[in-house]
Amino acid sequence: MNDLLVMLQIDGRRAVIPAADVQSVIELEAIYPVPRAPDYVLGLTAMRSQSLTVIDACLALGLSSDCTTSERAPIVDIDGHLYAIRVDKVDDVVEAQSDVTPISGGFGPGWERVARGMVETDRGPALVIDPKLLVLGSTAAAA
Amino acid sequence: MDDLLADFVAETREMLEAIEGELVAWEADPSDRAKLDSIFRFVHTVKGNCGFFDFPRLEKLSHAAEGALAEVRAERRHADSRLVSAVLAIIDRITQMTNAIEAGEDLPQGGDEFLIAALEPDAGDIGETVAIQKTDGEVKEAGTAAAAPRSIRLPVELLDRVMSGVSDMVLARNDLARRLRDAGNEPTLDGPFERLSGILTDVREAITKMRMQRIELLYNALPRLVRDLSSELGKQVMVDFEGGDVELDREMIEMIRDPITHLIRNAIDHGIEKPAARLAAGKREIGMLAIAARQSGNKISIMISDDGGGLDTAKIGAKAVSSGLVTQSELDAMSDDAVMDFIFEAGLSTADTVGAISGRGVGMDVVRANIEKIGGEISVSSNAGEGTMFFLQIPLTLSIVSALTVSVDGQRFAIPQSYVEEIAHGGSASIQFSRVGDTDLVTFRDRRFPCLTLNNVLELEPRNAGPDQRLVLLRLGSNDLFVLAVDKIHDQEDLVIKPLSPSVMISGTYSGTTLLDDGSPVLMLDVPNIASQNGLISDVRQRPSQASEVETIVESAPTRTVMTFVAFNGRKRAIALDLVARIDQVDATAIDIDGDREQVVIGGRIMPLIGVDGASLPDTQIKLLRLSDSECEVALAVAELGESVEIDAQLTQSEDPSFEGVALIGDQPVPLIDAYRIFARHAQPARIARTAICRLPEGDPWTERMLAPLVEAAGYEIATGDEPADVTIAIAIDGAADLPPSDEAAVITLHSDPDAVGTSGSGVYRYDREGLLTALRKVRSTPNQRKAS
Structure with a gap:
């Protein structure tokens, strides 16, 4: 309860990442593609002399649709590597108004793999995404 | 030696701190195998380190404790409370001694035999002794705590943070520089900005150095170890180092120090045979131990090879069966290589006798554990009767490539x-x-190489290799060569490589990433992986002995290979490629030009510099070709690097004596620099060029005590026999000097009477130090005098 969450929009759906997992939100500038990397790896970008791996959330979820994308991306640190996650939109930081709960019937293919559950916010219910699963799980899934 | 000693103390103390908890736990539960192992490793490491320094008492103590613990590990003995107390007493004593060593005091006196005796299975109760030792220890500790530290140890994360902060500053500086350029000439800003840039460069260099060390540092300690060990064992061992300039993370050096020391001990103790046995086997009396480091991609490979007896697979196999690692039938099905890998298993030793040096079955498992802890790998290969080679691969988490x-x-x-x-x-x-078929081949100097196009490797726009591309000839392991065709070749630079995220690593194409000065990320290609993905190699490993054979491929062709470059006068020149040892880039500050003397400092060494010829150098980075005649090195500064081309061995004669001749490259005549001449002029061993000889009056006590040290300090050698000297110093007593031999040029006459100085031309008052030094310098600056007279 009362945890801070970063509200995102992925493929038109509301999703949140715990604010504690998000280092910062940056404006994505030049993305340098990485040939032969999995398709959800958009490439590398630089932030203050560090390289970040840019992950496309839509592709990582296996939603092949053309997602609209925003310039702003949350940065997460997973096992010492920094990732920028490209999403439709980065909204505000909101407060969780309920515990994280599962819903019967699951969240649907793609989402299910990265979902921690559902949470109520003042903007309505949102899916809680585990950024580690989003970023690493997709690696394992592709490998 | 002091630094090493400080390292030893610091390391021992760190280990003590680390095992303190384990000690207590082991005391509570002596059957806990994991705790026993870590305590065992501690005493084993201390023993190893003391053998290296001269601490016989420490060595004896740790050896005794190790022996007792080994018995327990081998389950020949039960760890009862008495043994536990005895071991703890010894560890306390080690702590005490370490403190004393650090404080530079004498070691606490006596009592060692008592402690060692207490380890014996039939020893009496020593509870009391332990108590006494403990109080002693506490008192000592209180005494040494006040000593001020001479160096501090920093967590590596802190250095990392500082380093990335500095990198950020460099990027910010570059950004600022761009803006300043855009804003036009601002003299009030440019000066301070230049200064800031300079400082930043210095700081960056210093920070980088903080983390990086040449592996030489590790090498430095080894010859002594080898010498001591081999003389102790009655063996003759020659040790050969290679790749001392490979740089790696300071932390890494610390991590591999013990394993490498251990491997060397093993090689000398078990690998290399006694001289008589070697002669009988038809080998040279002196055993060879070779240690070679090489940087390859994101790994550093270290090979430790000896030409000793090799591993006895039959014996290892038998041991493995008797220790229950495998069954006989499993063993029969195993390859020799797999059998050799058993030496890395805990509790397996092939040594027949247990010596003070090694051979307790610990060691190889500890070595492997330590190497794997830092993400490295170790493997062994051996031919019976010919020698053994250990091959270590150490990652470079943060290393400059x-x-x-x-x-x-x-x-x-x-x-x-x-x-x-x-x-x-x-x-x-x-x-x-x-x-x-679909494979591109490139024929280059009568050899045919498979050719990959980077476009295809990276699955970009597919294309065939063609003449519009640049070719990079890559060598992997032994004799696997292939060509990689790329669109452009930019530059050679030193890059700080950082690890890539797993999502990128699974492509198997890259080994790391780095940021260029403009802030753009660049991916480092994983060359061995790319090659194996394209079926170009089977095994990347190579034995060091094969590495040296490599150079002989291109011999005996009627052509020769030269490297072209643009000199500072804007002219194109060429130099024989086999002389170019490497291409370097140095900061302008590393270059020192003073009159005719041109030198450059590269990696802490002063080298003669050529190719400047009075041209004004750019004040940023300067490209150098390091020329080597295999003994001496000369740095050739170039304005621009060209490429390596093959030319007809027949050259057109040149009028200019500094050229060997003129080659036709493309349609252009390019003079080929006469390297013979360069080395003839610059490459005399520095020592000979520098030392002039001075003859002093013999048998005079004042000369010996006062004059000789002064003259030597001025860089002269004192003549001992009849050799011709550059200068003779004569002493005039009452105005009359001893006559110097006539064949020697310069004479400096020392007068005991200051007033007599003016009467002869080269006279100096004998306590006029400045005057004498000036006179000596004058002689050195006119080196031809000796010949002229």
């Missing part, structure tokens, strides 16, 4: 310089492309 940056489709990539054999222009006349 010299790399070639290339690009395809406008995107840059880096290739570790260590793989790059040569670069060439695809359009060069000496290169032919051909296609067999």
